[in-house]
Amino acid sequence: MKKGITWWLATLLFLAGLFAAHGSLADQAKITVLNPLGQPPALKLIPMAPRLDTLDGKTIYIVDVGYPETKPFFDQMASLLSAAYPKTRWIVRSKISTYFEDDPDLWKEIKAKGNGMIIAIGH
Amino acid sequence: MAVEQLGVPTVPIVTDAFRDVVKGVAAVKGMPNLRIVFVPHPVFAKSASECRGIFEGGDPVNKKRVLDELVAGLTAPLTDEEKKSGFIQRPLPRLIGPDTPENLEKLFKENGWTDYLPIVLPTEEKVAEMLKGTHRRPDEIVGTMQPSPPHEAWEYTVEKVAVNAVMAGAKPEHFPVILAIASTGATSLFTSTNSWARMVVVNGPIRNEIKMNGGIGAMGPFNEANAVIGRAWTLISKNLGNGGRPGINYMGTQGNPLNWNNVCIPEKEEGLPSGWKPYHVQLGYKPEESVVSIFAGIHFQQASAPMSPLKEGEYESPEHMAAVIRSWGSVGPYLNLHATVLLDPTHARDLSQRYRFDSKEKLIAWLRDNTFQTAWEYFMIYPSDLKKAKEGVEPFASWLKLPEGALVPVPKFRYLKKPEIPARLHEEPISVIVLGGETNPWYFAGDFYYVESASVDKWR
Amino acid sequence: MKRMIARFGTIFVAVVLVGLVTPCSAQRIGSSPASPAPAGTTVETIIECGEGYESHELYDVKIALLETVRGDRAWEMIRAAAPENKMAGGDFEYILARIRFEYAARGRPGQCGHEVKEEEFTAFSPDGREYDSPSVAPPKPALRGTVHSGESLEGWVVFSVPKAESPALISFGTRQGGGVVHGGDTWFQLR
Numbered sequence: 001m002k003k004g005i006t007w008w009l010a011t012l013l014f015l016a017g018l019f020a021a022h023g024s025l026a027d028q029a030k031i032t033v034l035n036p037l038g039q040p041p042a043l044k045l046i047p048m049a050p051r052l053d054t055l056d057g058k059t060i061y062i063v064d065v066g067y068p069e070t071k072p073f074f075d076q077m078a079s080l081l082s083a084a085y086p087k088t089r090w091i092v093r094s095k096i097s098t099y100f101e102d103d104p105d106l107w108k109e110i111k112a113k114g115n116g117m118i119i120a121i122g123h
Numbered sequence: 124m125a126v127e128q129l130g131v132p133t134v135p136i137v138t139d140a141f142r143d144v145v146k147g148v149a150a151v152k153g154m155p156n157l158r159i160v161f162v163p164h165p166v167f168a169k170s171a172s173e174c175r176g177i178f179e180g181g182d183p184v185n186k187k188r189v190l191d192e193l194v195a196g197l198t199a200p201l202t203d204e205e206k207k208s209g210f211i212q213r214p215l216p217r218l219i220g221p222d223t224p225e226n227l228e229k230l231f232k233e234n235g236w237t238d239y240l241p242i243v244l245p246t247e248e249k250v251a252e253m254l255k256g257t258h259r260r261p262d263e264i265v266g267t268m269q270p271s272p273p274h275e276a277w278e279y280t281v282e283k284v285a286v287n288a289v290m291a292g293a294k295p296e297h298f299p300v301i302l303a304i305a306s307t308g309a310t311s312l313f314t315s316t317n318s319w320a321r322m323v324v325v326n327g328p329i330r331n332e333i334k335m336n337g338g339i340g341a342m343g344p345f346n347e348a349n350a351v352i353g354r355a356w357t358l359i360s361k362n363l364g365n366g367g368r369p370g371i372n373y374m375g376t377q378g379n380p381l382n383w384n385n386v387c388i389p390e391k392e393e394g395l396p397s398g399w400k401p402y403h404v405q406l407g408y409k410p411e412e413s414v415v416s417i418f419a420g421i422h423f424q425q426a427s428a429p430m431s432p433l434k435e436g437e438y439e440s441p442e443h444m445a446a447v448i449r450s451w452g453s454v455g456p457y458l459n460l461h462a463t464v465l466l467d468p469t470h471a472r473d474l475s476q477r478y479r480f481d482s483k484e485k486l487i488a489w490l491r492d493n494t495f496q497t498a499w500e501y502f503m504i505y506p507s508d509l510k511k512a513k514e515g516v517e518p519f520a521s522w523l524k525l526p527e528g529a530l531v532p533v534p535k536f537r538y539l540k541k542p543e544i545p546a547r548l549h550e551e552p553i554s555v556i557v558l559g560g561e562t563n564p565w566y567f568a569g570d571f572y573y574v575e576s577a578s579v580d581k582w583r
Numbered sequence: 584m585k586r587m588i589a590r591f592g593t594i595f596v597a598v599v600l601v602g603l604v605t606p607c608s609a610q611r612i613g614s615s616p617a618s619p620a621p622a623g624t625t626v627e628t629i630i631e632c633g634e635g636y637e638s639h640e641l642y643d644v645k646i647a648l649l650e651t652v653r654g655d656r657a658w659e660m661i662r663a664a665a666p667e668n669k670m671a672g673g674d675f676e677y678i679l680a681r682i683r684f685e686y687a688a689r690g691r692p693g694q695c696g697h698e699v700k701e702e703e704f705t706a707f708s709p710d711g712r713e714y715d716s717p718s719v720a721p722p723k724p725a726l727r728g729t730v731h732s733g734e735s736l737e738g739w740v741v742f743s744v745p746k747a748e749s750p751a752l753i754s755f756g757t758r759q760g761g762g763v764v765h766g767g768d769t770w771f772q773l774r
Contacts, residue, residue: 037236038277038283039767040275040277044713044754046713049130049131067166075171084190107126118135118197123166123167209710264627308629
């Protein structure tokens with residue numbers, strides 16, 4: 001009798017353990033998924049250009065990228081900078097075409113004839 | 124930055140609405156410390172005194188006086204960080220996890236990798252199943268994509284496209300179409316402060332093989348293939364195309380509802396009137412080739428324009444169509460003149476039989492010649508003629524006196540002379556696609572234009 | 584019991600390590616400065632072509648570094664190319680690279696031409712210092728011209744690198760539409 005009860009208890013305990021383990025495993029079921037992101041290119045760090053020791057005697061280009069209705073912005077910028085730095089030559093120039101387009105000819109001119117550049121503005 | 128690289132110190136000025144965008148772009152282009160000066164957004168249409176106030180006032184990001192900051196940007200010596208060179212690789216782990224599905228879905232959503240609808244998690248088993256839809260190798264490069272210049276373009280493999288296709292709920296039979304779209308590198312989430320959209324039109328046998336719907340409800344949520352392919356493109360544009368993060372690489376001020384499915388439709392080739400070619404055949408593909416064609420635009424509307432009570436059946440006339448597409452015009456500071464018409468097959472038949480347009484080309488040619496501009500639109504394109512108008516030169520002077528909205532005898536979709544403002548008139552500015560279930564001779568028209576096409580067959 | 588614990592512990596640690604060191608996508612030859620392609624290799628990449636505001640088309644490009652010439656022999660060829668060409672200054676010497684550039688559209692319209700120019704190729708040290716491009720005329724044919732789909736171009740590009748530096752690296756990168764490089768820069772070794 002005792003042996004029979006012991007076996008039953010053992011069986012019950014075993015089954016209870018199985019259910020508990022299953023529940024626990026289901027709760028903890030983990031999966032691995034694939035990363036959905038594309039690969040960014042390697043970054044190339046580019047050292048910035050040396051700065052000017054003074055603005056006096058220098059030529060600074062103010063480049064307008066051509067966003068509509070921004071002329072007053074450039075007029076005021078040139079006016080204020082000219083007043084504050086009269087020994088600096090401030091040249092306002094427009095970049096070609098849309099603001100997405102490169103303008104290598106203008107950059108070459110600035111490299112050849114200028115000492116610095118301010119560029120503006122979208123919106 | 125190009126000028127910095129030439130050895131010339133530069134200071135860009137950007138409005139503060141683009142702070143995150145421009146700092147991110149400068150960083151990925153190699154100058155994370157670029158000396159950017161910020162001003163309050165926006166600047167356009169400001170008066171002289173307002174502009175003066177901007178320069179004398181503070182940079183809202185860097186908290187310095189703008190004028191002083193401009194000078195310091197050019198003159199303050201470089202820091203060690205600003206002098207750095209070298210390469211930084213950015214490898215990505217292939218796998219994520221292991222974690223519970225619930226946690227992974229939460230991760231994907233919080234990272235902005237979904238469209239905020241539930242996704243199918245891209246397990247290795249599911250991705251392997253998707254890869255059966257193509258003969259291409261998983262590690263083969265499919266393309267590169269960016270949300271717009273100047274954001275960086277990311278590169279992706281066949282496997283990566285499969286991951287996003289799984290997430291969208293696509294099946295392997297849809298995969299070649301999705302790969303073809305991905306191979307164009309065209310993002311569906313183009314970033315601009317204008318809220319752009321994209322459309323993909325599928326032609327050829329693949330449409331029926333994968334049971335796409337070009338009939339009743341073609342543009343609505345009524346078909347699996349249409350739905351999952353369009354959705355996959357959105358996810359690809361976000362995750363593989365470095366896009367879709369508002370304020371960083373998506374700036375559409377209101378967003379565009381068309382971005383949910385990107386107007387993913389098959390042309391109803393079976394509904395084409397005799398003599399009307401499928402869109403891909405118009406481009407030079409063979410009828411038996413399967414092709415995806417990408418279009419870009421802002422909106423579509425079910426065609427409506429005032430109809431004259433004096434003319435019967437005017438709705439179905441080409442004049443009505445010209446009146447509808449006349450209203451599409453420039454977006455942003457550049458002139459873009461184009462239109463796409465999605466014609467129900469019954470309407471296409473009417474145009475073919477009643478109005479004798481026995482080819483799409485004839486209809487398009489008629490629309491090009493008979494859709495006229497308004498006076499203000501003409502003067503916008505040719506400001507020198509506006510000057511002449513004010514000086515009394517005809518016919519411009521008479522045009523200036525016309526009531527607002529009046530048309531001038533100048534075709535809208537055909538330049539008679541070179542525009543004086545930045546403009547793009549596409550080689551074929553009007554596209555016609557046949558689509559619909561023939562329950563009503565309606566049509567949709569919108570400001571979409573053709574961008575490019577890719578073969579689906581190459582990706583089977 | 585102790586053995587069982589040790590066994591399970593080992594398996595556990597192994598699983599954790601596998602999770603932590605899940606491999607990243609392997610790098611293709613030529614896709615980064617860490618894996619530059621040697622001479623004689625053709626590397627495939629993607630570039631974009633188009634203007635303005637809209638999406639542009641992608642084009643498949645194959646770049647092959649056919650030959651490199653360095654030192655005295657390079658100088659002989661450069662001197663013969665143009666009398667005004669000057670010798671490389673200081674501790675620098677010239678390296679000539681003969682490159683082939685093939686260009687193919689992926690779909691339609693596929694009509695955008697790409698202007699190939701020497702400026703698209705830049706020399707670097709292995710640790711990432713960019714070297715200035717020398718102002719000399721290359722031997723003919725120079726790698727310069729416009730290619731359309733299906734066409735290829737072959738020619739010389741001149742670089743100036745320190746004499747002791749081997750290998751130097753060169754990268755090819757386009758700067759289209761706002762300066763976006765599609766497919767990342769393509770890297771070669773110059774020996």
